[in-house]
Amino acid sequence: MKYWIMKSEPSAYAFDDLVRDGRSLWTGVRNYQARNLMDEMKVGDLVLFYHSSCDPPGIAGLAKVSATAVADPTQFDPKSDYFEKRATKDVPVWRCVEVVPMKKAATLLPLETLRAEPALADMVLLQRGSRLSVQPVDKPAFDRIAKLATLK
C-alpha cells in the first residue's frame, strides 16, 4: 500500500464536501506529473487531504482510494474550466481516481506544525516551491502525520 497527499482549495472542494458526497472523482488535475502519480494509485492507498490557499493551510483529513484512474469527465465538457480540446473519448489526456473519506482530522493540522517537525523535513510538501497537487508520502511521514492529526 502507498501513501499520498492530495491538495484542494477548500473554497473549491473541502474535506467536508467529500464527507457529504461519500465519494468523489478527483477531477481537474491538469499537470502531467500529478496525473502520472494518480495512475500509480491503487484501491486502498491512503490519501492525506490537504487544504491549500487558505488560512491556515494544512491537513484536513484522511481519505482512501476507492477506484483507480479513469478518464476525467471534465476534459470532455466544453463548458468546464477543465475542458481539454486535444482529448477524445478514445484518447483522453487527463485522468482521475476516486476517493472516499476515512476520517476528519481532530483539528486541521497546520502546515506550520509540519514544518516544525524535523522528521518531516524531507517531505515533498515542505520543499521550496513544491506546487505539485498530488504527491507521494513515505510511510514514516504518513504515520507521523496521522498521529499528529489523530487520523487513525
Place this chain on the structure above:
DNA sequence: GCCAACGTTGGC
C-alpha cells in the same frame, strides 16, 4: 497583494 517557483507555450 506580493512574489518566488516552476510548468507551458511558441517564436526562432
Place this chain on the structure above:
DNA sequence: GCCAACGTTGGC
C-alpha cells in the same frame, strides 16, 4: 532544441 514570455500555484 533553446529560451524568453507568460500563466499558475500557493505561502506569506
